[in-house]
Amino acid sequence: MIKGILFDLDGTLLDRDQSLVAFLRNQYHRIQAFQCVEEHFFIQKFIELDQKGYVLKDEVYQQLLKELKINLPWQVLLDDYIDSFQHFCIGFPGLIDTLEFLKEEKLKLGIITNGFANFQMNNIRGLKIEHYFDEILISESEGLRKPKIEIFQRALERLGLQPQEAIYVGDHPINDIEASVNAGMIGIWKEDNYFEMPPNNHLTIKELREIRDIVEGNSL
Structure with a gap:
């Protein structure tokens, strides 16, 4: 029984897939430096690097910034993810x-x-x-x-x-x-x-x- x-x-x-996209859209529009690339490309690249959540986000953000050639402190983006993701669940x-x-x-x-x-x-x-x-x-x-x-x-x-x-x-x-x-x-x-x-x-x-x-x- x-x-x-x-x-x-x-x-x-x-x-998590939908939640992540909702968060990334919000983060993209809040952080002006990301808008040097198209929104869909930014989201697609993050999801690709994230590998269904099995890659640590510090590694994801560092690689994302490197590939997009954006000069931002990855620690700030990671903190934003940790603090804000809960609002998009x-x-x-x-x-x-x-x-x-x-x-x-x-x-x-x-x-x-x-x-x-x-x-x-x-x-x-x-x-x-x-x-x-x-x-x-x-x-x-x-x-x-x-x-x-x-x-x-x-x-x-x-x-x-x-x-x-x-x-x-x-x-x-x-x-x-x-x-x-x-x-x-x-x-x-x-x-x-x-x-x-x-x-x-x-x-x-x-x-x-x-x-x-x-x-x-x-x-x-």
């Missing part, structure tokens, strides 16, 4: 409805995400979803990163769940799905065309609303 559901953040609850369709349903079903809810603690907590608050979760584990605070099985085990222990009682939903084939399955949980892959499909032993959804069908239909 399923008693809890845990989620990844970026690419699972947070539509966009959740995937069905986010609030799905979390409301899961809480009504008395399921324990958690988040396990890699990243910097303050930045990720600000993004969770930007989505206005912090109050739905019983436990939130962020890699910097925990001293552990996915795909380490120990971070999943720690989350389960805090929630009072056995692995077989828990679902983990994420978009990364290795960090989320393979790791959670190896931890004994039920893995649900939220499809993302950026990644190849993960190994077997998982369910697949396209939208968050499908989790409701899984819970209601007990199709596990």
Whole structure:
């Protein structure tokens, strides 16, 4: 019997692609030096260097300024990103409805995400979803990163769940799905065309609303 559901953040609850574009448009228009290039080129180049969020932003900004031949202090841009991104956070369709349903079903809810603690907590608050979760584990605070099985085990222990009682939903084939399955949980892959499909032993959804069908239909 399923008693809890845990989620990844970026690419699972947070539509990071849309959120990033919204932030970059704002930053482009606020910082006049960027306007020596076309907006679409600026955004495209940042996204290319960012590699789905897996490159540190100090490296992204330094390389971006170098390639665009713009003389700005990258530290200022990085600070702006850290401080401002939270105001542009966009959740995937069905986010609030799905979390409301899961809480009504008395399921324990958690988040396990890699990243910097303050930045990720600000993004969770930007989505206005912090109050739905019983436990939130962020890699910097925990001293552990996915795909380490120990971070999943720690989350389960805090929630009072056995692995077989828990679902983990994420978009990364290795960090989320393979790791959670190896931890004994039920893995649900939220499809993302950026990644190849993960190994077997998982369910697949396209939208968050499908989790409701899984819970209601007990199709596990």
